[in-house]
Amino acid sequence: MSVTAAQGFTAAGIAAGIKDNGNPDLALVVNDGPRHAAAGVFTSNRVKAAPVLWSEQVLKGGEVSAVVLNSGGANACTGPKGFQDTHATAERAAQVLPGHSAGEIAVASTGLIGVLLPMDKLLPGIEKAAAELSAYGGEKAAIAIKTTDTVHKTAVAARDGWTVGGMAKGAGMLAPGLATMLVVLTTDADVDGPGLDEALRDATRVTFDRVDSDGCMSTNDTVLLLASGASGITPAHGEFADAVRTVCDDLARQLIGDAEGASKDIRIEVVNAASEDDAVEVGRSIARNNLLKCAIHGEDPNWGRVLSAIGTTRAAFEPDRLNVAINGVWVCRNGSVGEDRELVDMRYREVRITADLAAGSESAVIWANDLTADYVHENSAYSS
Amino acid sequence: MSVTAAQGFTAAGIAAGIKDNGNPDLALVVNDGPRHAAAGVFTSNRVKAAPVLWSEQVLKGGEVSAVVLNSGGANACTGPKGFQDTHATAERAAQVLPGHSAGEIAVASTGLIGVLLPMDKLLPGIEKAAAELSAYGGEKAAIAIKTTDTVHKTAVAARDGWTVGGMAKGAGMLAPGLATMLVVLTTDADVDGPGLDEALRDATRVTFDRVDSDGCMSTNDTVLLLASGASGITPAHGEFADAVRTVCDDLARQLIGDAEGASKDIRIEVVNAASEDDAVEVGRSIARNNLLKCAIHGEDPNWGRVLSAIGTTRAAFEPDRLNVAINGVWVCRNGSVGEDRELVDMRYREVRITADLAAGSESAVIWANDLTADYVHENSAYSS
Incomplete structure (x- = not known):
């Protein structure tokens, strides 16, 4: 309509x-x-x-x-x-x-x-x-x-x-x-x-x-x-x-x-942030990390790339208190190895990443896509 | 040695x-x-x-x-x-x-x-x-x-x-x-x-x-x-x-x-910036623009993507005074269409982008790579 x-x-x-x-x-x-x-x-x-x-x-x-x-x-x-x-x-x-x-x-x-x-x-x-x-x-x-x-x-x-x-x-x-x-x-x-x-x-x-x-x-x-x-x-x-x-x-x-070339929709929820601005900044940093976007494309629950993205922000957090879940599995606890990454099922289009900053009570959700060879192809040829 | x-x-x-x-x-x-x-x-x-x-x-x-x-x-x-x-x-x-x-x-x-x-x-x-x-x-x-x-x-x-x-x-x-x-x-x-x-x-x-x-x-x-x-x-x-x-x-x-999966080395020179910090900020913004990186991979002198990257920065510039050259051809003059993009030869590994901010006399060079399907492949499979 x-x-x-x-x-x-x-x-x-x-x-x-x-x-x-x-x-x-x-x-x-x-x-x-x-x-x-x-x-x-x-x-x-x-x-x-x-x-x-x-x-x-x-x-x-x-x-x-x-x-x-x-x-x-x-x-x-x-x-x-x-x-x-x-x-x-x-x-x-x-x-x-x-x-x-x-x-x-x-x-x-x-x-x-x-x-x-x-x-x-x-x-x-x-x-x-x-x-x-x-x-x-x-x-x-x-x-x-x-x-x-x-x-x-x-x-x-x-x-x-x-x-x-x-x-x-x-x-x-x-x-x-x-x-x-x-x-x-x-x-x-x-x-x-x-x-x-x-x-x-x-x-x-x-x-x-x-x-x-x-x-x-x-x-x-x-x-x-x-x-x-x-x-x-x-x-x-x-x-x-x-x-x-x-x-x-x-x-x-x-x-x-329907994003160009994407095979995954990534829902990034940042929780327990000191402020909503912090939550958004961290969410965007994760959303823009090409290495993580490639990993998600490969159905690889590479939480280290989530932490390295969080580490580039100015948000309030302590590295050894960060927790990260991928599709509900807390693969990173207290900034280190958490639950078994083999438990993460990433077969479906929607992938949920939860980043717990353990620094407050604010949150935000950012949506992103994975990075794929199709994205590269589509955008290499766009104007020609 | x-x-x-x-x-x-x-x-x-x-x-x-x-x-x-x-x-x-x-x-x-x-x-x-x-x-x-x-x-x-x-x-x-x-x-x-x-x-x-x-x-x-x-x-x-x-x-x-x-x-x-x-x-x-x-x-x-x-x-x-x-x-x-x-x-x-x-x-x-x-x-x-x-x-x-x-x-x-x-x-x-x-x-x-x-x-x-x-x-x-x-x-x-x-x-x-x-x-x-x-x-x-x-x-x-x-x-x-x-x-x-x-x-x-x-x-x-x-x-x-x-x-x-x-x-x-x-x-x-x-x-x-x-x-x-x-x-x-x-x-x-x-x-x-x-x-x-x-x-x-x-x-x-x-x-x-x-x-x-x-x-x-x-x-x-x-x-x-x-x-x-x-x-x-x-x-x-x-x-x-x-x-x-x-x-x-x-x-x-x-x-x-030798960057992962890269087929081009992109030398981004920002000139006539109001400060070196401005030049670096603009250079990094250009360097990180995935759409531009794809275009360079496709040997497409897509200067519009350079301008859209510059536009996201806080650097001093006026949009209608920006000039952009790709491999020496000034494809964008005064924020608009410049020399014929068909004149740009992008066959070789090194690609030179010059962004003229027309706002001062400072400059900086940032080096980047193109974004390729090989990068996606290599980083989708890294941990597996």
């Missing part, structure tokens, strides 16, 4: 010819109101793609009435011409969507960095997509934003009279702040901009920001939350925030589950 | 049976004086192996008269028993080396983390190695410390009447502070402890500390510099420091050239 699960939204996904292979590559999501409240979070990479710079400006206006998304090109590191192209994209969408102005139209792009978009294909594509807008178009929109994703990703949380739905793409360059992703969430709940913003930031902080597939941070990450108010219901903030977090968590797990 | 190139040193390398495959696994380096001055630098990982903790203590005494090194086991994360084993190693060496005390004997270990060493094989091995000590034993010692290294690594800088020589091992878990390595440097120059320490720290800061093969920091890194004073010559500090740096640079390049 994706972005059209909530009332008040239409969407479309079409093949505009941006991708050479003819696959769908342009999506349009329109908020038909009555409200056009919106919130957004963007990559913390200091090298930001043109559409990120544009959409950040749009969000400052407080209203988003439509989003144009394309795959097949990131429009990042494309200079002034790239920004002009994003601007022209919003202008064309405003022309074909009566009653909308360019200043309320967000743009998101994904694909190869450093290449200008084929505007002669993209602009006519917007007109074509507008003609296909439908309250059932959510799936097609989700399909059109795929790059190396093998499946399209959608999620819905239906509540009592109102709904939060969403779509996501992202399969590589997944790292905190945010993962490489384009995400559009929609709701028919009647929530204002500040309410959306708070719910979205709370949700992304513990979902997309804690996905670290390959340690690489994108130039294009964009997560938008649009509210139509069409249900006429204003849920309690906690209830609304819970629904947004549920959808974000669902989509984040789908991103990890 | 290795550690026995300088006068006053003997060495040996033997197979003690620590490795199951019967390969050499125990090395002994002895300083026969007249001086026993020494300096050392160790891993900055907070999870330190037992021999690192021991050798740090030995160095505090200011004199090192011998070093026992083993491959086949890191003796890291092995608890109190691991430390007792290191202590016993030094004690046994003191017994078999007349006139030496355990408190002057450094120990270094390398291999798998989290496994106790087979002391029933290691201790008799020390006696065997002592019986084979020779002024021509440097090569054998260098061979005995190999783990996944495909070649042994030695270097020599011969000066006017005095010499600095050394050996190194290290092929994976190579990252700053330091790379995973055991290094023993020897000199017959008559230099005191503080002089050795200053020369060694200056050298490692710009050599071993700037090697970042796979972003993983070891628990066992050890670099020792021993001076016998046997030449009777005390060189000027600058001259001595230069020779030490030359040998460290030579060994560091050999480490990168």
